[in-house]
Amino acid sequence: MRRIALPAAIVALVVLAALLLPVLLPWSHDAIDWDHVRAPARSPGHWLGTDELGRDRLARLAVASRITLLVALAAALVSMIVGIAWGMVAGWAGGRVDEAMMRIVDALYALPFMFIVIVLMVVFGRSILLVFVGIGLVEWLTMARIVRGQVMTLRHRPFVLAAQASGAPAGVILWRHILPNIAGVALAYLTLTLPGIIMIESFLSFLGLGVQEPLTSLGILVKEGADDMDVEPMGLLVPGGVMVTLLVCLTLIGERLRDRFA
Amino acid sequence: MRALILRRLLTAIPMLLLVLLASFALMRFAPGGPFDGERPLAPETRAALEASYGLNLPMGEQFALFLRRTLTGDFGPSLVYRDFTVTQLIADSLPVSLTLGGLAIVLALVLGLAAGTVAALRPGGWADETLMLAATIVTALPSFVTGPLLALIFGLWLGLLPVGGLGESLASAPQYWVMPVIALALPVAGAIAKLARAGLAAALAQEHIRTARARGLSTAAIIERHALRPALVPVVSYLGPAAAGLLTGAVVIETVFALPGLGRYFVQGALNRDYPLIMAVILLYAALIIAFNLVADLLYGWLDPRSRA
Numbered sequence: 001m002r003r004i005a006l007p008a009a010i011v012a013l014v015v016l017a018a019l020l021l022p023v024l025l026p027w028s029h030d031a032i033d034w035d036h037v038r039a040p041a042r043s044p045g046h047w048l049g050t051d052e053l054g055r056d057r058l059a060r061l062a063v064a065s066r067i068t069l070l071v072a073l074a075a076a077l078v079s080m081i082v083g084i085a086w087g088m089v090a091g092w093a094g095g096r097v098d099e100a101m102m103r104i105v106d107a108l109y110a111l112p113f114m115f116i117v118i119v120l121m122v123v124f125g126r127s128i129l130l131v132f133v134g135i136g137l138v139e140w141l142t143m144a145r146i147v148r149g150q151v152m153t154l155r156h157r158p159f160v161l162a163a164q165a166s167g168a169p170a171g172v173i174l175w176r177h178i179l180p181n182i183a184g185v186a187l188a189y190l191t192l193t194l195p196g197i198i199m200i201e202s203f204l205s206f207l208g209l210g211v212q213e214p215l216t217s218l219g220i221l222v223k224e225g226a227d228d229m230d231v232e233p234m235g236l237l238v239p240g241g242v243m244v245t246l247l248v249c250l251t252l253i254g255e256r257l258r259d260r261f262a
Numbered sequence: 263m264r265a266l267i268l269r270r271l272l273t274a275i276p277m278l279l280l281v282l283l284a285s286f287a288l289m290r291f292a293p294g295g296p297f298d299g300e301r302p303l304a305p306e307t308r309a310a311l312e313a314s315y316g317l318n319l320p321m322g323e324q325f326a327l328f329l330r331r332t333l334t335g336d337f338g339p340s341l342v343y344r345d346f347t348v349t350q351l352i353a354d355s356l357p358v359s360l361t362l363g364g365l366a367i368v369l370a371l372v373l374g375l376a377a378g379t380v381a382a383l384r385p386g387g388w389a390d391e392t393l394m395l396a397a398t399i400v401t402a403l404p405s406f407v408t409g410p411l412l413a414l415i416f417g418l419w420l421g422l423l424p425v426g427g428l429g430e431s432l433a434s435a436p437q438y439w440v441m442p443v444i445a446l447a448l449p450v451a452g453a454i455a456k457l458a459r460a461g462l463a464a465a466l467a468q469e470h471i472r473t474a475r476a477r478g479l480s481t482a483a484i485i486e487r488h489a490l491r492p493a494l495v496p497v498v499s500y501l502g503p504a505a506a507g508l509l510t511g512a513v514v515i516e517t518v519f520a521l522p523g524l525g526r527y528f529v530q531g532a533l534n535r536d537y538p539l540i541m542a543v544i545l546l547y548a549a550l551i552i553a554f555n556l557v558a559d560l561l562y563g564w565l566d567p568r569s570r571a
């Protein structure tokens with residue numbers, strides 16, 4: 001656990017700050033402090049200063065982290081459920097069904113999905129729902145592959161054969177005997193999915209296609225900071241730093257969990 | 263080998279056709295057409311406009327027309343950049359994107375293979391641990407953070423490199439390319455380093471390598487003659503996804519560093535609903551990705567004789 005504890009503690013700290021800060025701060029993320037527009041960092045009342053519209057940077061950062069984490073978690077859970085179901089059915093059914101299901105996964109893998117999502121947004125208008133659809137479309141693929149492989153190795157193990165011989169239906173075997181055995185690997189890949197999703201969401205938000213005002217996300221803050229960095233570099237450094245910290249820590253946790261279970 | 267090339271080329275054709283059909287359908291059935299303005303047009307004006315663009319023909323004939331035009335490289339006029347055809351815009355921007363992507367993939371391969379090889383020589387050693395941690399970190403760094411960050415540090419603070427734009431040419435003004443190429447290459451380099459390390463470490467642990475060592479071959483000779491080829495297999499099969507990743511990253515990098523490349527037109531087109539421009543760029547991207555996967559498959563067949571069957 002030693003190698004996971006440090007990154008996990010850092011992630012927990014960010015999550016805690018994202019949850020508590022909006023409650024504790026006197027400013028909301030879109031409230032304008034007319035007396036302190038473009039306040040520098042460490043000014044009284046505004047720890048990180050205010051942006052060019054007089055909005056408190058710390059409050060915006062907390063709300064942005066909250067939304068980014070929320071989108072990531074929701075999308076990761078959906079992709080995990082779809083991926084596990086798909087992989088279990090394919091791995092258990094085997095033969096032609098397996099072949100067809102995994103061909104679909106291969107085909108989806110080959111698509112330049114980011115461009116498809118962008119085109120969908122252009123055609124149907126920008127919405128957070130499409131961000132989810134786009135992310136969901138691609139992020140379950142790896143999970144499906146991994147789970148299928150696990151199921152294929154598990155299905156010939158004695159305890160599964162015994163359950164089959166005693167007449168247990170496939171659903172019960174998958175739920176009671178297979179699922180608990182793939183939970184560890186699934187958890188590791190769930191952790192690895194999170195940074196991927198954060199990157200996609202931020203990428204779209206950075207281009208102005210993801211989360212829309214008045215809501216905000218880390219991608220939007222990085223974009224705002226990058227546009228404004230010659231005047232106030234902290235506007236880029238702080239949200240960029242939070243995002244990179246989250247991404248690196250989540251990746252490290254995921255990789256180390258994976259090495260342990262796989 | 264020739265059969266493999268032929269088979270791959272033949273499967274690429276239906277894929278491209280499918281992309282063409284999908285882009286045509288999207289363009290025709292998307293809400294909001296090019297003639298929907300603030301004021302509604304008189305019906306006869308509208309009919310005349312549609313007739314002049316061939317929009318009154320049956321769907322099948324429209325698709326045939328679209329196909330014929332696309333195959334001859336004619337994507338029609340851009341809806342936003344009024345004085346340019348899409349083909350002109352692409353002809354101007356494609357060289358920029360290809361240079362950027364090409365330099366980035368070369369840099370990523372050099373950095374990644376070097377780091378992976380050094381790490382694999384002593385699995386578990388300090389160089390291995392450090393390099394692999396660094397690889398994880400750069401893989402997790404999104405290009406839209408590294409890009410502005412590099413621009414801030416080396417452009418604004420240190421004043422060493424220009425923060426954006428393009429010089430006369432790559433040869434006469436290489437400083438404009440340094441930061442974009444590095445920002446684009448880093449995540450790919452990290453992924454390649456990990457794959458190369460895993461492949462090489464596995465290859466070096468094999469028994470014929472031990473025999474080669476016992477015969478007194480130097481480590482360099484062993485890697486060059488026996489271990490490198492099998493170790494490259496996972497790296498090569500990653501090249502397809504890497505191409506897709508580079509294209510996506512290039513969209514951001516070209517926006518951040520104000521490079522007049524394909525990705526920037528794509529974003530502009532997406533924000534402005536410039537359908538002909540978006541479709542042309544998508545088709546090009548699809549063709550590039552298919553081509554890259556083809557190259558990866560061929561290299562794969564060359565590296566691993568078992569896969570040629």
